[in-house]
Structure formats: structure tokens, C-alpha cells
Amino acid sequence: MTELRQKIPGRVHDKIALVTGGAKGIGRASVRLLAREGARVVIADIDVAAGQALAAEIGDAALFLRHDAGSEAGWQQLMAEVRERFGRLDILVNNAGILIAGTIEETSLEDWHRLMRVNADSVFLGCREAIGLMKAGGGSIINLSSIAALAGRDDYLAYSASKGAVAALTRSVAAFCRRRKYRIRCNSLHPDGVLTDMTSGGFPAGLDPERLTIDSDPMNRMCRPEDVAASVLFLASDEARAVNGVELRVDSGQMVMSI
Incomplete structure (x- = not known):
């Protein structure tokens, strides 16, 4: 069975x-899953140590390149490197993001600009630069938004707005590519609570995050990075060739329970 499975191409x-x-x-969960399913993956991140460690863990199927996702020059340099090494790009996962709490009365303009740069500008730049590499042969762009883009969070105003921009941008890119007949699909993913380093700072001291997961109770809202990565893999694969411009919620049913 093992030998047979090894001969079957990944998704x-x-x-x-x-x-x-x-x-x-x-991002890390997505990199691991995409590589396991047969892709060659470029890990783009500002964290050099973590990126290099992940590339070493995966081996020949992964390459780490330091990248500031909010930099226009950085995107141009990154895409030039991808073109030189591989000649094409089939899948772009715009995952880079940060989380800063704050209501409309508390949020500073500095925090607003910082969130927009990392969460929204990066997606705009990524989509724009990727289309040039993808339009000859087609591809899949997957933009990480949030359930906050659809439902809104009074305590994460700027974050919600930045992710709302991602959702709107995704629809526009999907429409543009379809009208140009580029065979480039663009979809957004909308997770709710995910157990990552970014969200862990919001837990009360002494609380075991495992108690908040759907593994513990299906009424809980927290899932794991691997749950989102599974949706990334689907949208990246040819199985989703007719899925374009959608907003896919990965929220453990949280939004449908909001009324």
C-alpha cells in the first residue's frame, strides 16, 4: 500500500x-501540506530563522526567501527571483498578516496604517505581481481574510477593515482575470479563531488553549492551522478549477450561530 501511494501524484x-x-x-501549515502534496514551495517571510528552519525541515521541495510583504520593491524582487528559478508561478497564498486590537475610539492612525500595509497592501501587491507570472498558464490566488471582514469586530476595528479590503479586492481580481480570460482563480479564506502565535496573546493567563478548540467541544470556535491549510490545498488544486471569487468561511460554524 505504501509503494502504491508513493506512485500517486499529489493534489x-x-x-x-x-x-x-x-x-x-x-502559513507554515500550508507550506507543509502543499509540499507534501507535491508542490515546490517558496516560503516568503520576514522571520529569517523560522523560515530557514522550515525550509530545512521540508528539504528540496522548499525554498526560503526573506520578504517584507508590504514592500512594493520587495514584491518585484521576489517575483523576479521566482521567475528566474522556476519560470512560472501556479499558486500564491497571500497569508502574511498581523493583529492589533482597538476600537474606533482607541485605534491610532499609526496602527491603522501598519495594519493596512501588512494585511491589505501586501495582498494588493501580491495579486498584481503574481498575475504577470500566472496569466500565460493560469493559476490560483488564495487571499487570507477573516470572519471579521464579514461580521465585524468592534474591538478589532482596523484589523476588520483591513480584512474587509482583502475580501473586496479578491472579488475584483477574480472578475478582472475572468474577463481577461487569464484562467487565474482568486478566492478568499475567512477563518475565525485559529490557534497560532498571533492569537495566543489574547488568551487569559493560565487558560489552556486546548479547552477552546472544537476538539474539546464542537460549540467552541477555535480550530488549528491545519484546518485552514486544508482549505488552502483545495483552492490551490485543480479540484477547485470552477471555484472563483468565493468567500470560504473556516469558522467552525461561528457566523451562522451569531443570530
């Missing part, structure tokens, strides 16, 4: 994938 066999924020959390 993204021989595709070239790029994952921003790929060194940790959802």
Missing part, C-alpha cells in the same frame, strides 16, 4: 507555490 503535483508569512501559523 498539487509539480506546481510552484508561494506562501507569504509562510514561516509560522497558517
